[in-house]
Amino acid sequence: MKDLISIQRANLLHPKIRQEVIDTITSIEANSLPSNAKVRIVQGIRTKAEQDALYAQGRTKAGKIVTNAKFGQSLHSWGLAFDFVIMYDKDNNGTFEALSWDTNYDFDKDGIKDWQEIVKPFKQLGYTWGGDFKSISDSPHLEKSFGLNWRVLLAKHNAGQVDNNGYVLIP
Numbered sequence: 382m383k384d385l386i387s388i389q390r391a392n393l394l395h396p397k398i399r400q401e402v403i404d405t406i407t408s409i410e411a412n413s414l415p416s417n418a419k420v421r422i423v424q425g426i427r428t429k430a431e432q433d434a435l436y437a438q439g440r441t442k443a444g445k446i447v448t449n450a451k452f453g454q455s456l457h458s459w460g461l462a463f464d465f466v467i468m469y470d471k472d473n474n475g476t477f478e479a480l481s482w483d484t485n486y487d488f489d490k491d492g493i494k495d496w497q498e499i500v501k502p503f504k505q506l507g508y509t510w511g512g513d514f515k516s517i518s519d520s521p522h523l524e525k526s527f528g529l530n531w532r533v534l535l536a537k538h539n540a541g542q543v544d545n546n547g548y549v550l551i552p
Contacts, residue, residue, distance in 0.1 A: 382406045384477075386469070387422040394425050395460035396544070397551050398525050402463065405502055413490035413498040417470040419477050420499060423521065426460040427452075449516055453535040459549050461534075462524035464511075467495055484512065484520050496520065527551050 382388055382403050391403050394408040406420045414420070428434075437444030448455065456462035468477035469488060481488075484496040500510045503523050511522025529551065537549045544550060 382410065382420070384419050384421055387401075387420065388454070390463070390517040391420040393460065394463060395548050395551070396546075397527065398461060401506065402547060405506065406499075409499055409502060411492075414467070416497060417473055418488055418495065419468045421466050421477075422463050423466050423469050423481070424457065424464040425462075425514075427436075427455065427457040429458075432458055447517070450531075453538070454531045456524040456526060456531065458531075459534050459538075462522060463497065464519075465523070466521060466522040482521060 382391070387406065391406075395401055400458065402422075406422075410419055429452040432448075432455055434442070434486065435448050436451050438448075450457075452458055467481045467486075467488075469479040469481060470477045471475040471479045481495070483495055486496070487494050489495070500512065500523070504510055506525070507524045508523045511519030511524070514522075534549050537543070542547060542550045
């Protein structure tokens with residue numbers, strides 16, 4: 382992974398997934414995507430204020446509803462989820478400015494949708510893809526729960542079962 386913004390965001394993810402996310406994106410970029418495409422992590426861990434603001438959208442604030450999760454109910458709250466987009470350098474000038482959330486795009490024409498070239502390796506590692514969600518499809522979203530639901534994570538947090546940096550302890 383060479384995108385500095387993505388590296389900064391990945392380094393704030395839960396320690397249980399942090400290096401795995403970096404290594405997997407690095408592998409995807411080297412082996413699956415064309416050289417003029419990169420993965421950008423657009424959202425990782427969310428503060429209470431950030432999650433509550435997203436939850437208010439379409440309810441008490443203008444906009445479309447984008448989440449059903451209040452703080453603690455999203456794995457973003459615990460650093461166990463991230464959202465991504467694909468960046469393309471369409472002019473091959475070294476500037477990755479074209480962003481795509483198009484899940485059907487196949488920039489390198491290899492017969493595999495670029496989005497799936499990112500999602501598939503993560504699913505193989507036990508991540509859940511938001512594109513498979515039933516209530517609100519969330520294609521840019523990947524999360525790894527380690528079999529723990531948000532109620533367990535919130536209870537652990539509230540009980541002080543956290544490391545020195547405030548991340549919930551996960552066995």
